[in-house]
Amino acid sequence: MLLFVVQLVGIVAFAASGALAAVRARLDVFGIVVLALTTALGGGIIRDVLLGVHPPETLRTWPYLLVATVTGLIAVWFHPQLARLRWSVLVADAVGLGLFVTAGTATALAHELPAYSACLVGMTAGIGGGAMRDILLRQIPLVLRREIYALAALAGAVVVVCGAELRLPEVPVTLVGSVLVVALRLLAIWRNWNAPTARRPPP
Numbered sequence: 001m002l003l004f005v006v007q008l009v010g011i012v013a014f015a016a017s018g019a020l021a022a023v024r025a026r027l028d029v030f031g032i033v034v035l036a037l038t039t040a041l042g043g044g045i046i047r048d049v050l051l052g053v054h055p056p057e058t059l060r061t062w063p064y065l066l067v068a069t070v071t072g073l074i075a076v077w078f079h080p081q082l083a084r085l086r087w088s089v090l091v092a093d094a095v096g097l098g099l100f101v102t103a104g105t106a107t108a109l110a111h112e113l114p115a116y117s118a119c120l121v122g123m124t125a126g127i128g129g130g131a132m133r134d135i136l137l138r139q140i141p142l143v144l145r146r147e148i149y150a151l152a153a154l155a156g157a158v159v160v161v162c163g164a165e166l167r168l169p170e171v172p173v174t175l176v177g178s179v180l181v182v183a184l185r186l187l188a189i190w191r192n193w194n195a196p197t198a199r200r201p202p203p
Contacts, residue, residue: 006174007044008067010099015040015068017093018133019075024089025137029076035133036072037065040096043128047104050121051111090189093130093142098181101126101153102174105160115161122157123150126181148188148195156181 018039022032041058048056058064104125108118127150131141143149156177163173187193 006099006103010096011040011064011067012071013092014096014129015071017089017096019072020089032076033072037068039129039133040068042132043100043125046128047121047125094182094185097126097153098156098178101156101181102160102177105157109164118161119157123153126153148193152181152184
């Protein structure tokens with residue numbers, strides 16, 4: 001039940017992120033809803049494919065599709081207000097990242113994957129939808145840029161795995177992991193933290 005609730009909240013956050021990005025790109029209503037669905041469900045589909053769950057859970061559970069669609073339509077309705085809020089896109093994306101990473105890692109552990117594999121699956125579940133969103137918008141995926149994104153996701157996944165190894169209560173561990181991801185992501189944006197990049201070759 002906890003995983004279901006966490007994933008629903010994460011779907012709302014990621015759907016809002018995708019829809020707001022589509023509004024800023026001046027897509028029509030169909031494009032906004034498609035981007036909301038892609039951002040919200042893409043990571044979960046990739047996770048289930050990696051775990052061998054067929055068909056993916058997000059395509060078999062109608063509340064996921066409904067919630068993502070409704071969130072996209074709400075963004076269409078209120079887009080004049082939302083389009084002016086740049087930080088709303090970033091915050092929604094950070095919240096979705098945190099929730100999907102922890103839910104994806106917990107799901108991987110429930111499938112009895114080893115710790116390192118659960119971390120990778122959880123990280124992929126968190127970054128997959130956003131990467132698909134950026135590709136559809138013809139942008140370099142955020143996870144491949146200098147900003148701290150995948151590293152924040154990996155940190156949250158490690159928290160969930162460590163909590164499971166220590167047999168700590170699931171709810172507090174999930175909350176701490178999600179908050180850590182969101183905090184790291186927003187701090188990286190605020191403080192302009194970047195991952196190292198390769199040196200440019202001399203002219």
